[in-house]
Amino acid sequence: MxxxxxxxxxxxxxxxxxxxxxxxxxxxxxxxxxxxxxxxxxxxxxxxxxxxxxxxxxxxxxxxxxxxxxxxxxxxxxxxxPPVHGQFMPLVVALVTAGALVWGLSDLPEFGSPNQPIHQQGADYLARSMTDTGIPNVVTSVLASYRGFDTLGETTVVFTAGIGVLVLLRRRRNGKEGS
Amino acid sequence: MRFDIVLRVATKFILAPLLLFALYVQFHGDYGPGGGFQAGVIAAAAVILYGLIVGLAPVQRLVPMGLLEVMIPGGVLIYMAVGIASFFLGDNFLDYDHLAHDAVHGQEWGVFLVEIGVFVTVSSTMVAIFYAFAGRGRS
Amino acid sequence: MTAHFSQSATILLMVAGLYIVIARGNMVKKLIGLSMFQSSVYLLYILPGKLIGGTAPILGAGYSVYANPLPHVLILTAIVVGVATLALGLTLVVRIKEAFGTIEEDEIAGDMRSDGSKPGRGRKSA
Known part of the structure; x- marks a missing residue:
């Protein structure tokens, strides 16, 4: 393959x-x-x-x-x-996490196979997109139409993060720092 | 960097196609890969490239901070306005069926307007963050 | 392990990011680790959407097998939100540098201890 x-x-x-x-x-x-x-x-x-x-x-x-x-x-x-602490404990934490996650993988269907749960359940946007919206790129139709609420939320998060950066890094008009 | 002739000339050649590509990605997003998020980031990358080459003051003459401060909330407001418009036309919030004479055209209009809202907020936010970092003096 | 090579490799990339976040005291390095962690989570979402022999979810004549578009939508927005929040994190690092004169976690902690936990002893920048 x-x-x-x-x-x-x-x-x-x-x-x-x-x-x-x-x-x-x-x-x-x-x-x-x-x-x-x-x-x-x-x-x-x-x-x-x-x-x-x-x-x-x-x-x-x-x-x-x-x-x-x-x-x-x-x-x-x-x-x-240069590091002050030993690097041993973080390595142990990372390896234990990796071990637990890889162990949990063993039940999953194989990569690329059609019997993964995502291809068998859930809304079938691929079949509905053309008749509902007339948009061939299903990603766009799901993004803006079927899941418009999600995208509104994500846009608001981008807006909020931008406002946060501007508030934290903006110079005051009189040239003094905000503290 | 400002006096590097190769970078300056290359930027002049790249800038216009880059902005054009952003518009293509924005408006062709229904038929190929793309959409408001990608187009916004590409347009912001064009402005940031220009700012890196010519410096902060000239790029702020081109895209002033005041404009960005209108655009950042403006995109979210466009998005919500589309939702509220469909609300008054007798649908659910962000359900575009009645924006045009039939449901499919209404959906296409809704997606088009919503993507413009996303583009406006994402591109202006990225440029504003770049201005914030570039305008800060080294401590 | 061999049947799930892609997923296992993704998990190893993920814990490499986790290791950097825990082990390194430098805050920019921590954010680099956090971005790596984030990217591998994106990959973990996209992997199950793929079908062998399929194509991208853009409908066209002559194709019948498509990847599942739902994870693509979720991750597409997550990437843009990720860079916005990353910028917010970098902003906080810049402010910490201005207040304490360093971005190493241990030096900041020592600074706060010797100061009676009063932050911002350091230089106010011009």
Whole structure:
């Protein structure tokens, strides 16, 4: 299966980038590696047939969020201090979590098979979209029409986060800092 | 960065197609991949690129902060206005069946207007966050 | 493990992000770890929507097998919301840097202890 093997190759590349991010001490390098991570993730989304998500991830993860990180690095430090505590306990916590989650996977249906629950239950938007809305891209019709409430909520969250950033970083008119 | 000739020339060539691509993604979102969220981020990326190359003052002449302060709540208000309009036309909130002469056209109009609301809020929020970071002096 | 390679690998990426969040004291690094954690959650949502031999959920003549669009919608909005909240987190880091002069967790904690837990002893920036 070509799709499965491409998925596995990209996941291995993601693993390599992840090891790089965990090990590197310079924050600038870590941010650039995070951009590579996002691009690989976008490629993987295309392989998984999620083209809308891939487009968003490429524009947001690799583009805009990298700019925000670099802006924050300019205003703070670019090098991480060496660790003070031991790194043993966090590793144990992470590995135990991973073990529990991987153990829980064993009951799931195989990747890409049609007998996964998501393909068998729930609203059948694929069959209804054309007659209800006349929009061939089902992602758009679900986003804006069937689940319009969700999207209104998400837009409000973006609005709220933007207002929060402006309130926290805005300069006062008379040139003094808000504290 | 401001005096790097390669970056300046490349930006001039990229900027207009980038904004055009944002509009394409916005209005072709019904038939291909895309929609308000992606188009908003791409349009914001174009403005941010321009700001990175020419500096904060020139880009704020192009897209002033006052405009962004209207656009950020404006998109949410457009979205809610569509919902309230369908409410007064005898449907549920955000149910677009009666926005046009038949249900399918009404849905298409509703989706179109709602995506514009999403575009306005997302693009202006991203640019405003960039301005906030870029306008802050190093402490 | 072999039958669920994709899901297992996604979980390993996820706990790598979790490890960074717990083990590192630098706040920007913590946010980097949080973004990695977030991206792998997106992947975990998208994975079950895929059907082998299917295509993207844009209806067209000649195709009958499509990926499930519902997780795509949820994750699409989550990505944009994720970057907005990430910006809010970075803003808080910038304000912490201005108030304490550092973004290392341990130094801030020491600062607050020696100060009788009064924050903002550090330099008011110009």
């Amino acid at each position: 070509i799709e499965t093997s491409v998925t596995i190759v990209i996941l291995l590349m993601l693993g390599a980038v992840t090891i790089g991010i965990v090990r590197v001490r310079g924050l600038f390098a870590a941010v650039v590696l995070l951009g590579i991570y996002s691009f690989l993730m976008a490629t993987l989304f295309i392989v998984l047939d999620a083209v809308d998500v891939a487009m968003t991830e490429a524009a947001v993860g690799a583009g805009v969020s990298t700019v925000f990180f670099l802006g924050a690095l300019y205003l703070t430090d670019t090098v991480e201090a």
